Amino acid sequence: MLFATVGLTGAQAAPDDAPAPDWARMASAQALSPARAAPGDLVREWTGPDGRPVRLVVRLPQPKAGELSVSPPPAGQDARPVLEAALDELRRRGLGRLRLQPGSYVFRSTAQGGHWLLQGLQDVDIDARGARLVFSADAPGIVLGTSQRVRLRGATLAYQLPTSALAVLRERDGRRELVLDDGVPVDDTTRLFYLTEYDRASRLWVKGGTRLILPPGAAAPLQRVQGQVFSSSALASLRPGASYAVFRQWYGGAAFKIDDQPGPQQAEDIVLQDVTVLNAPGMGFLVYGLKRGFALLGSRVQPEPGSSMPVSSNFDALHIQSGGGDLLIADNHFVAQGDDGINLNNPVHPVVRIEDEGRSLVLSTYSRFIRSGDRLAFFGGDGRLLGLADVTAPPEPLGGLEHRVRLSRAIEGLDTRSAVRDLALLASRYLVERNTVERCHCHGLLAQLPNGLIRGNTFSQLSYNAIRLLTDVGPWREGVGAINVAVLDNDIRDTGPDQAPAMPWAAIAAYGTGRGGAVVDEPVNQFLEIRGNRIQRVQQGCITVASSRTVTVADNECSASNLNKRRADSLSVQQASQVTLRRNRLDGATRVDRASAATVDAAGER
Template identity: 50%
Template sequence: MRTLHAACIGLLCSTLACALSASVAEDAGRAAPEPDAFETWSTLASAESVSPARAAEGDFVRQWRGPDGREIRLVVKRPRPAADAPVVRLPPVPDGEDAQPYFQRALAEVRERKAGRLLIPRGTYVFKSLAEKNAPGHLLLRDLSDLSIEGDGATLVFTRDLHGLFLQRARRVRLSGVTLDYALRTVSVARAERRDGENVLVIDPRYLVTGADAVRYVSEYDAAAQRWVPGGKRVLLPPGHADSARYLGEQAWASPAFKTLQPGQRYTVFHHWYGGQAIRIEDVPGPQQSEDIVIEGVTIHSAPGMGILAYGLRRGLAIVDSRIEPRADGSSPVSTSYDAIHVQLGGGDVLIAGNRIRRQGDDGINLNNPVSPVVRSEDGGRALVLGAYSRFIRQGDMLAFFDGQGQLSEQVRVGEAPKPLGGLDHRVVLERPVDVASGSTVRDLALLSARFDVSGNTIEDCHCHGLLAQWPNGRIEGNTFRHLRANAIRLLTDVGQWKEGIGAFNVSVRGNEFTDIGLDTAPLLPWGAITVYGGARGGRLATEPVNRHIEIVDNRIRGAEQGCVTVASARDVRVEGNRCEATNRQSPGKPSLQVLQAGEVVLRGNRREGKSSGGLRVESTAAGVSAQVDY
């Protein structure tokens, strides 16, 4: 009975079909066992393995077979303008003039004439004003469809701590051939000194600052190697912090928070707190919601926030053959101050391929998805106050509720349009009461993302994790990760501290190269360069599975401060053919392959080299592990 049921699941038939086939074959006529909560959620969350978009010639199409045996098909559509669609060319912008009005007039002409191409001649365009009062970005790309914006080596320079390009209600839009940059002091390098009984930071004179340049974030830096120190000192000073840095004049800053810094050591100083993104795609669910955005051959040199953020995309995003890296002249040590690429509400069909990402101040790529906390229950459970991301919930959406371990408890539909309460909170009335405690979490099934391909990228020399993969139905293949401050790949979801992600379901990590990988200091679990895990309430490791159907195959890890591969909070994982060389440099001899709080894990054909790389450890909390005896 158990064998038959497992076979059905392995073939990925639906839960109902599995139960039916099992019951037909049951000699005694007993009904098949009900799937557990995790099986129900993993099947539901990973159900959409094939894109709903129909591809045409020239569109981006990627197709492969996932670890659970199903076909995964990803589609991102290119612009399809009418055959007779005109071409609009940006008029010349005189030297020293504000480029903003010229671009707005060109975009107005594009909309009026339904143009298929907007050409931006080679040159440098400085945006000194905004198109409208309180505009969220320097250049608003709104209400556009089937348009290619083509730069012939053009550089767009933004002058305020706002988004650079802001896309909204944009469908089948392609951006290519441009460089994006900011005329702001986003990051500098400083040396810690002891003066008058306190630590101060003295910024290198090549990075000119004034009292108007705040100090928000400090991190230990090896200036000679131009890399961050793994496990180095950090100081965070967000707006409103009690120990905000004060300017002493002559490039020097002081704060009581600097007491942990080492005099004589160098640090990078970030001057903005999650500021403007170079490219931001922002929308809400609706008929004109943005989809099929292509960013191709684009360079981003700096940003006070992230490089590219998708926040409310229906589906369809291709970031290909692009670069996120600092200017070549050394005028800034860092590219983007925070994540290079972050997809928060992406819908699915995300292709990130052939890019070079380096020297950014936070994660290389984060494929995220919203998890809303339950703030409180009202009206006997018929109404809930939900926190972050609840503004995206709509009447009629199905909500899935999760306990502190990330396990599905029940599903209930939204009965009325959510009511904003101020800040991040919304009051959500349900079709029936639910019994959930404050601290539980909610995912909106209408907002789930699926299908991603991260292939052929280079992520290096950054203050970062290389990739956080928190979606179903994806592959991570042929990438290069070098000189990272933290660990390289995390496959996860977290309903505790971070409240993000769906879970890594049906994900393949294959044929990637890792060199000189850093470390994570959170005492959650023994970290590896590749780590599968789940975050639970209270900042703890999830002891129940929250990831499923994962293969980690034929990767090469050469030099890592911590372990090679760690598998936790997961079920049905294959770790095979990986090479672990000179790992565990922080604690030589400790296990380089570890399995804990996981089940149905197969390890075979993995190799280790170097004195620091320890062996295999399978903790008693793991079950059904096929261990490799010759590792």
């Protein structure tokens, strides 16, 4: 059955005297997948906190008969032309299955921004069980686009180039120096971008430890002095005698990347099953420009046993930046990555310049995805929805990330601190279930999208807090908002502290940030259910609800919280409304600020 969706898509922009639009209703309108499920497809259904049914569909390939088998190339030979030729033959013969025989496939060259391009495929099943794909350059490993109903199974993905290392900070002759371990390959071209304090004995990051970020163009980059020794005046902020995990690339290539843009052949229904990422100069899995339909099942991001490199992926294990919806993330294991375990994100476009009395704007990041006829929503720096307008002409590229966008009407109150969301690009419908995120320099999960279920996951030994339900229209410019999202029966233990923005941080925190990174009063998150979670041995509080409306917090159990600040609150409610608290078993106090107190129902709360 093809389900209809509710919303304002295709309607005319509201007249100036119309009632103010409801962002939560618009953003969460598509609770039912538009995809028609066939027998055997991945279908998940549940009832959201707002009472509506949510239905998620990811289509599996229906491959044509016939299989093409490929053997690993001889040692020293480039695997890229071998596998490209195999895909060409698969298409020419109309086959539906590609089998990579067990062994090592070393990619010694790249093409069009990646090592192996999966382009123009429909209903293809790639069986790579026992195959190890090794990438040689700081570029994406597998890049998929313009493909529908493709499944990759069993592959192991790794990079030949060193991506991380261990080092010790020492002080000698009044100068601080970073000394990389013996055997770590370095030369005068080696760049080091990011240092995070690391405990060698436990192979864990130090909770609340020091770190140093030196992105490209930093004023005082690390320079090689001699041998394994590097120095910079920026090292003054670190602790002599401490060990550090060192990141050797800055947002480099993702091991697997979906990279596409709106169009008739835009990628959808992509399934990764039992795929392992051992190391990556960027993210493990990156989804960017998907139409809809993505499943990551039973996969891993983890360092290779016995490796001298302490980090798996240098940045997020899984980052979905523009995923369209129907996202199924289940039974995965993410270990030792350098940033978030799972980040469910969505484009927010900064306003660079206002022209033609507000009827024309120059927008920046991700504006290349905007199309004529799209409806845009405009937000102030406080997270408040300012209004809606339609795009009346194809956006004009201005170079770099910027595009000029012409609007059906000017938006009152808009300025260059405002942010823009495109309703045509909003992702919706996701299930994050039975995953383990552990022993990483990370948050566990950033849920920034509507219509989600986060259930039965384990978050352990994280440098920061576990679950964030949020959106940001300030410095980060991320997400839609956690709207109609349930967080149920998760295990959280041994998590570290957050510092900014200033708020009562907790293992599970719902909030929103705006101009200057401040927590906003606007209820950017709505219809949340936080129930049945078990939280123990955490550095800060258990649950915080801020910038949110219509929230139930019930039957959660919290012990040994606020380890870095005794007698602090376990459960905090601030700048929130219509919050119900029931039967939570806490080891500390519950605090409700004055702004929230009138609408908080805590009857029977312990």
